Amino acid sequence: MTFNFDRIIDRSHTQSYKWDQSEKLFGNKDILPLWVADMDFESPPAVQLALQNRVSQGIYGYTIKSEAYTNAIIRYFKRRHRWELKPQWLTDSPGIVTSLSIAVDLFSEPGSSVILQSPVYYPFYDVIRMNNREVAINPLVIRNGRYEMNFDQLEQLMIDGSKLLLLCSPHNPGGRVWEREELLQLGALCIQYGVTVVSDEIHCDLILPGHQHTPFASLSEEIANLTITCLAPTKTFNLPGLQSSFIVANNSEMKRKFDYRLKTLSLHMAHYLAQDAVQAAYDEGEEWLDELLIYLDGNVRVAISYLEEHLPEVKVMKPEGTYMIWMDCRGLGLDVSGLKELMFLRAGVAFSEGSVFGLEGQGWLRINLACPRSILQEALERFCRAAKPTL
Ligand SMILES: Cc1ncc(COP(=O)(O)O)c(C=O)c1O
Structure with missing residues (x-):
């Protein structure tokens, strides 16, 4: 791999929609945010260079x-x-x-x-x-x-x-x-x-x-x-x-x-x-994109196998595209506010709550997997640990 998608980049205090709103949106500032669809990876180097050149014009x-x-x-x-x-x-x-x-x-x-x-x-x-x-x-x-x-x-x-x-x-x-x-x-x-x-x-x-x-x-x-x-x-x-x-x-x-x-x-x-x-x-970004897709596919596998092993009450819909997984959490027996409480207050993670996608999404959660694997693993561990006592 040429690009290091495992690298953790601290995005807090960067006016990030994803990282700097946890207290306001979820009532907990120590949340791992795996919700809104932006990635915690740097853009391809050619993009960064193009922007630097443009900015330097003054x-x-x-x-x-x-x-x-x-x-x-x-x-x-x-x-x-x-x-x-x-x-x-x-x-x-x-x-x-x-x-x-x-x-x-x-x-x-x-x-x-x-x-x-x-x-x-x-x-x-x-x-x-x-x-x-x-x-x-x-x-x-x-x-x-x-x-x-x-x-x-x-x-x-x-x-x-x-x-x-x-x-x-x-x-x-x-x-x-x-x-x-x-x-x-x-x-x-x-x-x-x-x-x-x-x-x-x-x-x-x-x-x-x-x-x-x-x-x-x-x-x-x-x-x-x-x-x-x-x-x-x-x-x-x-x-x-x-x-x-x-x-x-x-x-x-x-x-x-x-x-x-x-x-x-x-x-x-x-x-x-x-x-x-x-x-x-x-x-100039396709080499980066091809490696990103391999990395995301790895994250999908990690998430699915972890959830299968540790929280079989939750059923993941295997994605064919996007960097999200959509999981049926109805087996946890929680309503919308129960799922929010589980995520935001007990587990300290923010996935997207499913009912915002329509009535058919009630009881489902969406996880954004476009983050370093260690963050994904930590979020899954937190979620499964917190979900177990409710069962
Ligand atoms: C299906 C879909 N359309 C549009 C958008 C957002 O597009 P934009 O930021 O260009 O409005 C998203 C972002 O998550 C999306 O998932």
Whole structure:
């Protein structure tokens, strides 16, 4: 291994969303935080260097989008995902959730219903509700220990009039990497019922061995035409604080509307720091990413085998992608507040409590594994030790 993911880096007192809010959010300052999805690893060296160079210029002026940046994105998606993007399909946005919210506002009517598949990343609910739309839930079903889409119910929601669907691909939480056939089936329904898809593919690079991400819009021209894909290097290379993402829209009318709204909100300017960092990540970060994926796969194995041995009442859904594990804790017999008390007060760990992902997540917890293995082990030990007496 060239990169040392075992190294513990003290992130406290760095204005870290993850490390500096424990007292405020959980009532316990001595918590190991394995919740919000950022990683406790340094970004690839090329990214750090690009940022240092940019900072050293000393004048932080308005910035234009560079061709080199766009080309880096295009080259990367061709190399890594065999997806050939065109520069005119791309628009930058400060964040994926910003794009989701804009897309809900632009591509659905006020008061109409927007489909999501629960349990899902909680801002999906917010961007629907806060734009005064209704959430149309298609609960995922567990088959053979993993989530699958319920196509019958999905079709019914479309028959009932939903014209927009938010897809999470790979899926957070649960770590499903949707297979080509599943996405084709979803695409066929969207074509049949004229449903627009906003596909959040932020986790597309975090794919564990044996699985392959399929960009939804790469399936066919017809599917691309009804899709806005939201992408970012921020999860992959641990840059979420740089607030950089982009959308891909082959449909020029949808893209025009999206661009116009970004301009209206004045969110269209290039980020002084992010651009060079993103370019470096895509151009020079893949060796780091390949090692990261090996390390994360190791963390998944450690977590699953530790929990199987020490707390068999908890059942882990084996992830295919993302750096999270999703575990069914209903065997512990605790309600939502009981699970919070167990984590925050008795164990001194913060995992994400499952009901925030939807009703179907009640009784589940999500652990962010993107940390040095020794921290993960310590968190698992604390959790299992504290959980045992409640059984
Ligand atoms: C599925 C998904 N979408 C979007 C985001 C956040 O994206 P951004 O910070 O660009 O809004 C996350 C972060 O955890 C996520 O898991």
